Amino acid sequence: MRPAGRAQPRSTRLFVSIAFGSALLVLLTQTPALAGPRGTLKGLAAPFTAVVTHAVDHFDAGLGLLQDAGRQRADNRKLQAENRALKRQVAELQAAGSENADLRQALGFQKSFGHRLLAASVIARSPDGLTRSVTIDRGRAQGIEPGLIVVSGAGLVGRVTDVGQHSAIVQTLVDASSRVNAYTATSGLDATVIGEGGPISMVVLPKPGVVAQPGEWALTSGIGGTYPRGIVVGQVAVFHRRDSATVETAELAPANDFGSLSTVLVILDWAPQR
Amino acid sequence: MRAALGAGVVILAVLLQVTLAPSLSVAGAFPNLIVLAVVGWTLVAGAGSGLRWALAGGLLLDLAAPGPLGLHALALAMAAYAAGWCQRSFHAEPLLLPFATGALATVVYNLVLLGAADTLGQNVLLVPVLQSWVAPAALYDAVLMPAVVLLLRGLDARLPQRSAAPR
Numbered sequence: 290m291r292p293a294g295r296a297q298p299r300s301t302r303l304f305v306s307i308a309f310g311s312a313l314l315v316l317l318t319q320t321p322a323l324a325g326p327r328g329t330l331k332g333l334a335a336p337f338t339a340v341v342t343h344a345v346d347h348f349d350a351g352l353g354l355l356q357d358a359g360r361q362r363a364d365n366r367k368l369q370a371e372n373r374a375l376k377r378q379v380a381e382l383q384a385a386g387s388e389n390a391d392l393r394q395a396l397g398f399q400k401s402f403g404h405r406l407l408a409a410s411v412i413a414r415s416p417d418g419l420t421r422s423v424t425i426d427r428g429r430a431q432g433i434e435p436g437l438i439v440v441s442g443a444g445l446v447g448r449v450t451d452v453g454q455h456s457a458i459v460q461t462l463v464d465a466s467s468r469v470n471a472y473t474a475t476s477g478l479d480a481t482v483i484g485e486g487g488p489i490s491m492v493v494l495p496k497p498g499v500v501a502q503p504g505e506w507a508l509t510s511g512i513g514g515t516y517p518r519g520i521v522v523g524q525v526a527v528f529h530r531r532d533s534a535t536v537e538t539a540e541l542a543p544a545n546d547f548g549s550l551s552t553v554l555v556i557l558d559w560a561p562q563r
Numbered sequence: 564m565r566a567a568l569g570a571g572v573v574i575l576a577v578l579l580q581v582t583l584a585p586s587l588s589v590a591g592a593f594p595n596l597i598v599l600a601v602v603g604w605t606l607v608a609g610a611g612s613g614l615r616w617a618l619a620g621g622l623l624l625d626l627a628a629p630g631p632l633g634l635h636a637l638a639l640a641m642a643a644y645a646a647g648w649c650q651r652s653f654h655a656e657p658l659l660l661p662f663a664t665g666a667l668a669t670v671v672y673n674l675v676l677l678g679a680a681d682t683l684g685q686n687v688l689l690v691p692v693l694q695s696w697v698a699p700a701a702l703y704d705a706v707l708m709p710a711v712v713l714l715l716r717g718l719d720a721r722l723p724q725r726s727a728a729p730r
Binding site: 460 | 580641
């Protein structure tokens with residue numbers, strides 16, 4: 290039998306101390322001035338997570354029942370990646386067809402892969418479902434800075450938020466606090482893509498008589514200066530239209546499968562406008 | 564011995580949380596192994612021990628998550644305290660208490676993270692996030708919690724028993 294009369298105040302005192310100390314730490318480390326040391330501290334965990342990720346990958350491969358099954362899965366992944374890349378090309382071609390090519394060139398983002406890119410491996414994922422981030426094995430030493438944009442062969446992944454010496458944390462599109470200004474490739478509707486922890490949705494500024502069709506691609510619009518224009522974000526799955534609404538909404542299927550993302554590309558020569 | 568066990572379980576849970584857990588996704592949610600470990604240990608060894616695990620696990624999670632440090636420590640401490648309160652307040656069935664506590668602790672943990680995000684100026688749509696993430700995650704953790712409690716109870720039984728000091 291636990292002596293509840295004494296244990297309860299002790300645990301309450303401990304709880305209050307931890308809560309107060311943690312809250313103080315949050316307030317201190319969220320200041321922009323401490324972003325550098327914070328990133329460095331976060332980078333300390335990266336080597337351990339990289340080792341475990343590799344171990345988990347090996348274990349996962351070993352669990353692939355038979356080698357053939359594993360090989361087929363790898364082939365399937367490769368085909369899926371190729372399929373996603375082809376879809377991206379289709380989306381970009383759709384967008385190119387509906388826009389003035391000269392204007393796109395002038396804005397300097399004809400294709401995201403016209404930029405200088407740095408490949409990075411995903412070594413960890415966010416511990417909770419709200420901050421859907423990934424940790425990559427490239428950091429300050431390789432030229433990574435907060436705000437840089439991260440893509441994959443399929444489209445936009447997110448942007449760098451914390452940078453350590455040899456690792457960085459990337460906030461993905463599906464993060465609950467992620468907002469990306471976008472437009473639809475063929476109907477040309479302006480929208481904001483909103484992460485919801487798991488799925489993503491899109492708030493659309495309506496245009497009279499214009500409706501986005503399911504299957505239509507959404508690309509970054511570049512408005513706001515956080516992301517370059519023309520990177521594939523996702524595909525419209527369902528478009529909700531109500532005559533009485535001041536904005537319309539759509540459910541979006543992300544271009545990337547964030548659960549299986551293993552390699553990403555950081556755009557090094559495009560910085561967000563401050 | 565208990566401290567070594569605590570450190571081992573917490574470090575293992577954190578490493579698996581940021582590597583393996585996201586691939587165990589069901590209906591958009593994946594389990595939170597560190598919440599399971601902290602709440603499970605709270606039910607086995609008391610709120611004081613659970614809070615220590617929460618502090619250690621939370622600070623380690625903060626290293627792997629974006630944003631300020633201390634956020635996960637705060638959220639886990641709240642979850643552990645809520646679990647301790649449940650344990651003191653209800654003498655429920657051996658299966659029902661872990662189930663209910665697992666769900667409650669996961670909700671508390673996520674609400675603290677959501678509240679902190681809102682306080683720090685990040686716009687989070689509460690209702691869609693509650694529907695798409697928090698509710699399925701709470702159910703997932705609730706289902707796993709009885710097994711985790713049994714496992715931790717087994718580990719606790721193998722450790723040398725403490726003196727009568729309150730935990």
